Amino acid sequence: xxxxxxxxxxxxxxxxxxxxxxxxxxxxxxxxxxxxxxxxxxxxxxxxxxxxxxxxxxxxxxxxxxxxxxxxxxxxxxxxxxxxxxxxxxxxxxxxxxxxxxxxxxxxxxxxxxxxxxxxxxxxxxxxxxxxxxxxxxxxxxxxxxxxxxxxxxxxxxxxxxxxxxxxxxxxxxxxxxxxxxxxxxxxxxxxxxxxxxxxxxxxxxxxxxxxxxxxxxxxxxxxxxxxxxxxxxxxxxxxxxxxxxxxxxxxxxxxxxxxxxxxxxxxxxxxxxxxxxxxxxxxxxxxxxxxxxxxxxxxxxxxxxxxxxxxxxxxxxxxxxxxxxxxxxxxxxxxxxxxxxxxxxxxxxxxxxxxxxxxxxxxxxxxxxxxxxxxxxxxxxxxxxxxxxxxxxxxxxxxxxxxxxxxxxxxxxxxxxxxxxxxxxxxxxxxxxxxxxx
Ligand code: GDP
Ligand code: GDP
Numbered sequence: 001x002x003x004x005x006x007x008x009x010x011x012x013x014x015x016x017x018x019x020x021x022x023x024x025x026x027x028x029x030x031x032x033x034x035x036x037x038x039x040x041x042x043x044x045x046x047x048x049x050x051x052x053x054x055x056x057x058x059x060x061x062x063x064x065x066x067x068x069x070x071x072x073x074x075x076x077x078x079x080x081x082x083x084x085x086x087x088x089x090x091x092x093x094x095x096x097x098x099x100x101x102x103x104x105x106x107x108x109x110x111x112x113x114x115x116x117x118x119x120x121x122x123x124x125x126x127x128x129x130x131x132x133x134x135x136x137x138x139x140x141x142x143x144x145x146x147x148x149x150x151x152x153x154x155x156x157x158x159x160x161x162x163x164x165x166x167x168x169x170x171x172x173x174x175x176x177x178x179x180x181x182x183x184x185x186x187x188x189x190x191x192x193x194x195x196x197x198x199x200x201x202x203x204x205x206x207x208x209x210x211x212x213x214x215x216x217x218x219x220x221x222x223x224x225x226x227x228x229x230x231x232x233x234x235x236x237x238x239x240x241x242x243x244x245x246x247x248x249x250x251x252x253x254x255x256x257x258x259x260x261x262x263x264x265x266x267x268x269x270x271x272x273x274x275x276x277x278x279x280x281x282x283x284x285x286x287x288x289x290x291x292x293x294x295x296x297x298x299x300x301x302x303x304x305x306x307x308x309x310x311x312x313x314x315x316x317x318x319x320x321x322x323x324x325x326x327x328x329x330x331x332x333x334x335x336x337x338x339x340x341x342x343x344x345x346x347x348x349x350x351x352x353x354x355x356x357x358x359x360x361x362x363x364x365x366x367x368x369x370x371x372x373x374x375x376x377x378x379x380x381x382x383x384x385x386x387x388x389x390x391x392x393x394x395x396x397x398x399x400x401x402x403x404x405x406x407x408x409x410x411x412x413x414x415x416x417x418x419x420x421x422x423x424x425x426x427x428x429x430x431x432x433x434x435x436x437x438x439x
Contacts, residue, residue, distance in 0.1 A: 006048070006260050006289075007167050008253065010059045010083040013093035014076050014103045018123040019062035020045070022093060022150040026058060026160065046252055046281070048288045054164040057256045059087070064249040071243075073103055079249055080110045086253035089117055089166055091159075094145065096122040096133040108140045119162060120145035126152055179221070179228025180349045183258035184237070185285075186268030187278055188247040191298040193237045194332035195268065196220070199342065200231070224342040232258045248278050255282045263394075264349050265293040266341075267325070271303040271311070275318045283322055290395035292352040292429045294326045294344065301331040324421055326428045352429045353393055361420070362387040365400060368419040374412045383407050386438050395430045401438035408435050 011019045027047055045063025049056055061079045065072065083090055092111065094104055111118055122134040125147035134147040146162070148155040184192045200220055218235035221228060236254050241247040259265050265286040269279055286293035297303075297311055308329055316323045328344060330337035369385045381404055388400035398420065402408065417431045 006055050006057055006256075007088035008057045008059060008086055008256055009049075009089045009091065009163060009167075010061055010087035010253075011091045011093060012061050012076075012080050012083050012107065013095075014101065014107065015062065015065060015072065017093045017095040017098075018150045019060055019093050022091070022121075022123060022148075022156075023058060023060035023063075025150045025153060025156055046256065046285075051160040051164050054167060056088075056163070056167060057260075059083075059249075059252060059256070061249055064245040064252075066245060073106070075243060075246060076103060077106055077110050078243075078246060080107050082246065082250060082253065084111060084114045084117065086257065087117070088168065089119060089163060090114075091163075092118050092120050092142075094120065094122045094137055096125045096130060096147065099133070100136055100139060104137075105140065108142060111142070115142055118142055119159070119166065121159065122147045123150050125149050125154065127154075179223075179230055180345065181219075181230045181232055181261060181263045182345055183232045183255075183262035183265045183291075184234075184268060185251070185255040185258055185265060185282055187251055187276065187282070188240065190268040190270040190273075191332045192268055193234075195266075195296075195298060195330070195338070196231050196234050196237060198332045198335055198338050200234075224346070227346050229342070229345065232261055251278070251282070255285060259285050259289050259291055262291055264345050264352075265291050266296050266345070267293055268296050268298050271297050271299045271306070271329075275315065280319055280322075283319060283325070286325075287322065287430045290430050290432070292348045292395075294328050294348060294428050295322075296341070297327065297329045298332055300329040300336055301334045324418075324427065324429075348428050351425045351427070352396065354396065354424055354426070355393055356390050356396075356398075356424060358387060358389045360424075361390060361398060364420060364423045365416060368416055372415065374407050375409065381407075391434075395432055396426060397432040397434070399434050399436055402435050403437065403439065405435035405437050 011023055013019050023045065027049055045060040047058055049058045061083055064079065065075055080090075090111065092107065094100070120137065120140070120142050122137055122145045125131055125134060126149045131147050134145050137145040146155060146159060148159055150156070184196055186192055200222060218233065220231045220234045222231070223229070233254070239250055241250060267279075267283045267286065269275060283293070283295065295315060311329075312327050315327055326344070326348070328337065328341060330341055332338070365385060365388050369383075374383045384403040386401040386403075388398055391397050391399050400416075413433055417433050420433070421427060421429070421431055
């Protein structure tokens, strides 16, 4: 999972040391969370974060460990190993009140060969007097541990400075010769490998030698009607786990890096399973990353006689903020929809690159403002819209000049984005609309 533009920082450690408190502290305070849509961000254990202009994905691996049950020790160690494979940096959290435990030592053993990736933290050091508790952790032989208090926010700024200092400079994304880069993401067993195989089977596979070790992502290349498509990291799809939490964490790491590298994300759901929180989290990642995406209801062969519109309604209700994603029905088993899917991927990719002129964009927003003005209660002065212009593509970003930017609430912004999306064919494309004051 190298070549990732936005690095992953994983919080690891045994249960109860304060991982989730630290996660929330980092995101809730002092850090600008890029995604601040209510209901999507807060109850999740990964998020895009930014400190001093550097972006990274923060993952709380503790969010994938059951709070009770047998085998926690084993799972904690395996998750540490998984994190080493996928993350650029690990925040290894220890408990300054409990002191060093055998499980801490086991985790250390699992991390030993990757000491350069590890930042050791002694949490629950709530005041200066307790700082001496941190000393005993030097016995782990992983260097000095930074004493912090996640509850009180002690030394969290220092920690984040250290994180961005240790993160590598942004790597240039790999060359563009592979054509459209497609990420196939979703929970375990929704049919990702099957769909990828079907896609590869349908079309001419371009053999591509990738040098290197087992850790390199293995991409597969195909061509469809003269266009090249790259299916990202198809080797990584094969990893399976019988432990649900481990599988979820693995799919999270994989989805984060695949979405980061892609031009188009295919978010797979299974027609026979209810939409889970994990599904919704993965789906919202594409929006956070600003990538065009579509939801694919796979295993449609098993949904005998079901009504597609019913499915669409369920999805709209469960994921209201993602209702702009097209919903596509497919079966990796029978091949239903698979050929059309390739065409849809190309269409989505091309639509996302659409650049609008100032005049057509302004006309569209003028019409929208005329139809419904912004809610009056918010406006100090009668709202006025002057003009709008596109400032960048992928994701399409627009700047609208108005007399009172503050009078434009989140709901109204979404309404305007909806108008742009519909008029210019940005279905499935995250659209950013900003406002600036003008007289
Ligand atoms: P996790 O299982 O590692 O994610 O741990 P949690 O974040 O759920 O925290 C476990 C317990 O430790 C909770 O009761 C927290 O309130 C407490 N805790 C977390 N951070 C601190 C801290 O900095 N100081 C103190 N005194 N308690 C903390
Ligand atoms: P992954 O973990 O997401 O890569 O899922 P797999 O591709 O390994 O598929 C998990 C299971 O679902 C396998 O037993 C597949 O044969 C089955 N499967 C995948 N796609 C379909 C489909 O469209 N229809 C049916 N009936 N089964 C499918």
